[in-house]
Amino acid sequence: xxxxxxxxxxxxxxxxxxxxxxxDVLVKSISEEVVAILKKDKDIxxxxxxxxxxxxxxxxxxxxxxxxxxxxxxxxxxRLASPEQQKILADEFKTLLVRTYSTAxxxxxxxxxxxxxxxxxxxxxxxxxxSEVKPxxxxxxxxxxxxxEKTPNGWKVYDVKVGGVSLVTTYRDTFxxxxxxxxxxxxxxxxxxxxxxxxxxxxxKA
Amino acid sequence: xVKAKRLCAVLLxxxxxxxxxxxGGNPADPLExxxxxxxxxxxxxxxxxxxxxxxxxxxxxPGTVRTGVSNFFSNLxxxxxxxxxxLQGKFQHxxxxxxxxxxxxxxxxxxxxDFASELGFPKHNEDFGQTLGSWGVxxxxxxxxxxxxxxxxxxxxxxxxxxQADLVFQIDGVPVHNSLYATRAIGARANLLDAxxxxxxxxxxxxAFVRDAWLQRRRNLVYDGDPPREREEPDDESTK
Numbered sequence: 001x002x003x004x005x006x007x008x009x010x011x012x013x014x015x016x017x018x019x020x021x022x023x024d025v026l027v028k029s030i031s032e033e034v035v036a037i038l039k040k041d042k043d044i045x046x047x048x049x050x051x052x053x054x055x056x057x058x059x060x061x062x063x064x065x066x067x068x069x070x071x072x073x074x075x076x077x078x079r080l081a082s083p084e085q086q087k088i089l090a091d092e093f094k095t096l097l098v099r100t101y102s103t104a105x106x107x108x109x110x111x112x113x114x115x116x117x118x119x120x121x122x123x124x125x126x127x128x129x130x131s132e133v134k135p136x137x138x139x140x141x142x143x144x145x146x147x148x149e150k151t152p153n154g155w156k157v158y159d160v161k162v163g164g165v166s167l168v169t170t171y172r173d174t175f176x177x178x179x180x181x182x183x184x185x186x187x188x189x190x191x192x193x194x195x196x197x198x199x200x201x202x203x204x205k206a
Numbered sequence: 207x208v209k210a211k212r213l214c215a216v217l218l219x220x221x222x223x224x225x226x227x228x229x230g231g232n233p234a235d236p237l238e239x240x241x242x243x244x245x246x247x248x249x250x251x252x253x254x255x256x257x258x259x260x261x262x263x264x265x266x267x268p269g270t271v272r273t274g275v276s277n278f279f280s281n282l283x284x285x286x287x288x289x290x291x292x293l294q295g296k297f298q299h300x301x302x303x304x305x306x307x308x309x310x311x312x313x314x315x316x317x318x319x320d321f322a323s324e325l326g327f328p329k330h331n332e333d334f335g336q337t338l339g340s341w342g343v344x345x346x347x348x349x350x351x352x353x354x355x356x357x358x359x360x361x362x363x364x365x366x367x368x369x370q371a372d373l374v375f376q377i378d379g380v381p382v383h384n385s386l387y388a389t390r391a392i393g394a395r396a397n398l399l400d401a402x403x404x405x406x407x408x409x410x411x412x413x414a415f416v417r418d419a420w421l422q423r424r425r426n427l428v429y430d431g432d433p434p435r436e437r438e439e440p441d442d443e444s445t446k
Contacts, residue, residue: 100408107400135397140280140329143431164426164433165419174414177231194410 023148023155024118026063027129031113034059038108045106052102060101065149065156066094072159073171077179085184092191097167099195111135113144125150231414234348234358234421241350245413248355252395257402260395274318276397279390280329281310281317282373289371290332294340302327331427334371335364339428348417356420 021029037055038044044052070090071078081089116130126149132141147159160167178187235241264272284307291300306322306329314321323329338360339345346359357365369375374390377383409415425433 096408100404103407104400104404107403140331163423164431165422170415170418170422171410173231173418174409174411177414178410190410 021154022118023120023127023146023150024115024129026155027131027146027148027157028115030059030063031131034105035108035113038105039110047106049099049102049106052106053098056098056101056105061094061098063155063157064094065151065158066090066097068149068156068158069093069097069168072168073175074179075172075176077176077184080179081184085188088188089184089191092188092195093171095195096191114141127155232348232417232421234345235417236347237349241348241417242413244350244352245416248350248353249412251353256392256395257399260392260399263392264396264399272393272396275389275393277310277314277320278317279374279393280320281307281314284310284329285373286368286371287330287332290334290337291330293337294332299330299332303330333361333364334367335361335424336428338364339424345421345424348421356416358421358424361424 034055037059041051041055044055067086067090070086070093073093074081074089078086112134114132116132118127118129120127126147129146129148131144131146133144134141142163143161145161146157147161148155148157158168175187178190182189231238267275284303288300288303288307291297291303306327307317309322309325309327310317310320313319320329335358343360345361349357349359349362351357351362351365354365374383374386377386405412405415405419
């Protein structure tokens, strides 16, 4: 009941309004919207990662800044890439993260998500939105933190930290050693190859 | 060469990481070739035996039973967690965690139910490696242990003590405590089945991905979820 209310609410919120939403309100409304869809979607629950990826593309991707994420993951090697390569890199990295996330959310069941109060000043342009998820089979909650920046198009996420582990910086060493060995082109090739691999079937299924 | 690396590891352990970077990627991983070999072995053992057993375990037992098993072992850890709280000067957590153990062991029927969490006494994550970290001991070189997986030199030492303090270890009778160990390990692996499928999808180089995630995770735990911000790479923002 509550969820369908949020779903209705989220559908009615035009994008123009999303641009003015406070960062914590934005994160909460998007995740509640997505969770409501997940709970109803039997295909995604059965492991249809393609459908999960479409959902992520439509609902979540518009609120992320993939250029900045890629730049952080590339660190000093970002400058070695031409503007054209930077665009391709950001695109491939986005695809990789969307596919990873679609594997993760197809495992979603009834885990409870709690949002922490936002600790930020009104004039801040970079904030951390904190939340906690209780995974099934364990009583210890896992923190999920969203690093966000204010842009003219509303607040955008540029990093997600799960249990303190950054989705973006975890790739730094991998990217750096790939560039060191095979150059920027080599990194693009290996990202593209990874993205062409067939989606993994749901591993949780026994 | 080996000697140089060992010296390197000792220096890293002492917290002076300067000048120890070898040809590999991460300066925190001077033992990379050795670690990769052990990681490969662990991965093969996981695929061949551990993961299939964990999957069967998850398929056969209903969720409530699995949670009960996981809670039972988790409850036994709370005493040692409480001692580590005290060693780190977190006395309130120490009292709470001892309270969790006493409460869950009795009202929670030998720890099968974690009522204390529901009453607002959340489980804490502590071990002796984190205690050493809170005392200012650097993590030292990254180390992949056979079967046990990712660790560091500091956390490996910590684990030796954790094992001695493990209540399951105190139980007499090798068959009993071996089967308890096995059940605990399989249960823990079953809880990670979803996470490991995500890693398979995420990683370009699984070894490096697990290492870098693990090192961040341990740092986060030492600082109880609120680590000081790491320096940003100087060129992160140059082409904004």
